[in-house]
Amino acid sequence: MSKLIRTEIDGLTNTAVEVELTAAEIAEVEAIAAQAELDRAAQEAEALAKIEAKASGIAKLLALGLTEEEATALLS
Numbered sequence: 575m576s577k578l579i580r581t582e583i584d585g586l587t588n589t590a591v592e593v594e595l596t597a598a599e600i601a602e603v604e605a606i607a608a609q610a611e612l613d614r615a616a617q618e619a620e621a622l623a624k625i626e627a628k629a630s631g632i633a634k635l636l637a638l639g640l641t642e643e644e645a646t647a648l649l650s
Contacts, residue, residue, distance in 0.1 A: 578603070 578595040595603070628649055635645035 578600055579592045580595060582591050582593055631649050632645045
């Protein structure tokens with residue numbers, strides 16, 4: 575595995591120095607990445623639930639005798 579680095583810039587001398595991340599910094603980056611994945615999965619699940627709820631609603635309206643166009647219009 576390659577080393578993770580950050581670049582620090584000295585504002586007075588305008589020089590850049592590459593510094594290896596500490597174990598704590600690496601853990602923080604990994605925690606942020608894990609949280610981002612959890613957030614993405616939650617958003618995906620929420621979007622899927624909305625799609626499934628709409629399909630279920632349309633199916634129930636169709637069972638009541640509405641046309642697909644009427645059912646879709648009611649849920650739009």
